Amino acid sequence: MNEGELLTLAGYRLAQATVSTAAVFEQEVGAPLELRPVEFTLLVMLQANPGAGAAQLARALAITKPHMTLYLSRLAERGLVKREPSAHDGRVIGVHLTRAGARLAVDGLRRLQQAEREAFAPRLSGAEFGMLLELLGKLARPADRG
Numbered sequence: 001m002n003e004g005e006l007l008t009l010a011g012y013r014l015a016q017a018t019v020s021t022a023a024v025f026e027q028e029v030g031a032p033l034e035l036r037p038v039e040f041t042l043l044v045m046l047q048a049n050p051g052a053g054a055a056q057l058a059r060a061l062a063i064t065k066p067h068m069t070l071y072l073s074r075l076a077e078r079g080l081v082k083r084e085p086s087a088h089d090g091r092v093i094g095v096h097l098t099r100a101g102a103r104l105a106v107d108g109l110r111r112l113q114q115a116e117r118e119a120f121a122p123r124l125s126g127a128e129f130g131m132l133l134e135l136l137g138k139l140a141r142p143a144d145r146g
Helices: 004-008 012-033 037-050 054-061 065-077 099-120 127-141
Strands: 081-085 093-097
Touching: 004 012, 012 037, 012 054, 012 099, 037 065, 037 081, 037 093, 037 099, 054 065, 054 093, 065 081, 065 127, 099 127
Parallel strands: none
Antiparallel strands: 081 093
Protein backbone atom coordinates (compact mmCIF):
# COMPACT_ATOMS: atom_id res chain seq x y z
CA MET A 1 0.00 0.00 0.00
CA ASN A 2 1.28 3.48 -0.84
CA GLU A 3 1.78 5.47 2.35
CA GLY A 4 2.15 8.72 0.45
CA GLU A 5 2.68 11.81 2.55
CA LEU A 6 2.54 9.81 5.79
CA LEU A 7 6.19 9.03 5.18
CA THR A 8 7.00 12.72 5.78
CA LEU A 9 5.66 12.55 9.38
CA ALA A 10 7.97 11.70 12.27
CA GLY A 11 5.03 10.48 14.34
CA TYR A 12 4.02 8.01 11.66
CA ARG A 13 7.57 6.72 11.31
CA LEU A 14 7.92 6.42 15.10
CA ALA A 15 4.67 4.45 15.26
CA GLN A 16 5.95 2.08 12.57
CA ALA A 17 9.23 1.59 14.43
CA THR A 18 7.32 0.98 17.67
CA VAL A 19 5.73 -2.09 16.11
CA SER A 20 9.20 -3.61 15.64
CA THR A 21 10.51 -2.66 19.06
CA ALA A 22 7.33 -3.86 20.79
CA ALA A 23 7.67 -7.27 19.15
CA VAL A 24 11.30 -7.58 20.29
CA PHE A 25 10.31 -6.54 23.82
CA GLU A 26 7.46 -9.05 24.02
CA GLN A 27 9.61 -11.92 22.77
CA GLU A 28 12.66 -11.23 24.93
CA VAL A 29 11.27 -9.62 28.10
CA GLY A 30 7.48 -9.39 28.16
CA ALA A 31 6.53 -13.04 27.79
CA PRO A 32 9.53 -14.77 29.37
CA LEU A 33 9.84 -12.42 32.36
CA GLU A 34 6.11 -11.67 32.63
CA LEU A 35 6.61 -7.91 32.53
CA ARG A 36 4.65 -5.18 30.83
CA PRO A 37 6.76 -2.46 29.20
CA VAL A 38 5.96 0.07 31.92
CA GLU A 39 6.82 -2.45 34.66
CA PHE A 40 10.18 -3.18 33.05
CA THR A 41 10.80 0.55 32.72
CA LEU A 42 10.00 1.04 36.41
CA LEU A 43 12.45 -1.68 37.45
CA VAL A 44 15.25 -0.15 35.40
CA MET A 45 14.39 3.39 36.59
CA LEU A 46 14.41 2.25 40.21
CA GLN A 47 17.78 0.64 39.66
CA ALA A 48 19.11 4.07 38.68
CA ASN A 49 16.98 5.98 41.26
CA PRO A 50 16.62 3.89 44.42
CA GLY A 51 14.04 5.27 46.80
CA ALA A 52 12.21 7.37 44.21
CA GLY A 53 8.66 8.23 45.19
CA ALA A 54 5.60 7.10 43.28
CA ALA A 55 4.77 10.69 42.30
CA GLN A 56 8.27 11.21 40.87
CA LEU A 57 8.01 7.99 38.90
CA ALA A 58 4.55 8.91 37.60
CA ARG A 59 5.82 12.29 36.39
CA ALA A 60 8.88 10.75 34.75
CA LEU A 61 6.74 8.27 32.82
CA ALA A 62 3.83 10.65 32.20
CA ILE A 63 1.25 8.34 33.77
CA THR A 64 -1.35 9.03 36.43
CA LYS A 65 -0.66 8.42 40.10
CA PRO A 66 -3.47 5.82 40.35
CA HIS A 67 -1.95 3.87 37.46
CA MET A 68 1.48 4.11 39.08
CA THR A 69 0.03 2.73 42.30
CA LEU A 70 -1.41 -0.24 40.38
CA TYR A 71 1.89 -0.98 38.64
CA LEU A 72 3.88 -0.71 41.87
CA SER A 73 1.37 -2.92 43.69
CA ARG A 74 1.70 -5.59 41.02
CA LEU A 75 5.50 -5.45 41.26
CA ALA A 76 5.33 -5.57 45.06
CA GLU A 77 3.03 -8.62 44.95
CA ARG A 78 5.67 -10.36 42.85
CA GLY A 79 8.34 -9.45 45.40
CA LEU A 80 10.21 -7.18 42.98
CA VAL A 81 9.84 -3.85 44.81
CA LYS A 82 9.24 -2.73 48.37
CA ARG A 83 7.94 0.57 49.70
CA GLU A 84 9.63 2.23 52.67
CA PRO A 85 9.42 5.65 54.28
CA SER A 86 12.09 8.00 52.96
CA ALA A 87 15.09 8.52 55.22
CA HIS A 88 15.03 12.22 54.27
CA ASP A 89 11.30 12.92 54.46
CA GLY A 90 9.02 10.63 56.44
CA ARG A 91 6.00 11.87 54.51
CA VAL A 92 7.37 10.32 51.31
CA ILE A 93 7.26 6.59 50.65
CA GLY A 94 10.27 5.55 48.62
CA VAL A 95 10.24 2.59 46.28
CA HIS A 96 13.20 0.22 46.25
CA LEU A 97 14.06 -2.86 44.24
CA THR A 98 14.32 -6.14 46.09
CA ARG A 99 17.18 -8.47 45.19
CA ALA A 100 14.82 -10.32 42.86
CA GLY A 101 13.74 -7.03 41.27
CA ALA A 102 17.34 -5.93 40.78
CA ARG A 103 18.23 -9.27 39.14
CA LEU A 104 15.20 -9.04 36.87
CA ALA A 105 16.06 -5.46 35.87
CA VAL A 106 19.63 -6.42 34.97
CA ASP A 107 18.58 -9.59 33.14
CA GLY A 108 15.77 -7.88 31.23
CA LEU A 109 17.95 -4.95 30.22
CA ARG A 110 20.74 -7.23 29.02
CA ARG A 111 18.28 -9.38 27.04
CA LEU A 112 16.60 -6.38 25.45
CA GLN A 113 19.82 -4.57 24.55
CA GLN A 114 21.18 -7.64 22.80
CA ALA A 115 17.88 -8.47 21.10
CA GLU A 116 17.49 -4.93 19.74
CA ARG A 117 21.04 -4.92 18.37
CA GLU A 118 20.45 -8.27 16.67
CA ALA A 119 17.01 -7.33 15.34
CA PHE A 120 18.17 -4.06 13.82
CA ALA A 121 21.68 -5.11 12.68
CA PRO A 122 20.50 -6.05 9.17
CA ARG A 123 19.14 -2.51 8.70
CA LEU A 124 21.37 -0.31 10.87
CA SER A 125 25.09 -0.33 11.55
CA GLY A 126 26.21 0.03 15.15
CA ALA A 127 26.98 3.70 14.51
CA GLU A 128 23.57 4.27 12.90
CA PHE A 129 21.84 2.61 15.84
CA GLY A 130 23.75 4.87 18.23
CA MET A 131 22.77 7.89 16.13
CA LEU A 132 19.14 6.79 16.20
CA LEU A 133 19.20 6.60 19.99
CA GLU A 134 20.77 10.06 20.16
CA LEU A 135 18.21 11.58 17.80
CA LEU A 136 15.30 9.97 19.65
CA GLY A 137 16.72 11.38 22.88
CA LYS A 138 16.69 14.83 21.33
CA LEU A 139 13.07 14.44 20.28
CA ALA A 140 12.10 13.25 23.74
CA ARG A 141 13.60 16.27 25.55
CA PRO A 142 11.38 19.28 26.06
CA ALA A 143 12.17 22.13 23.69
CA ASP A 144 14.10 25.02 25.23
CA ARG A 145 11.84 27.95 25.75
CA GLY A 146 13.86 31.04 26.23
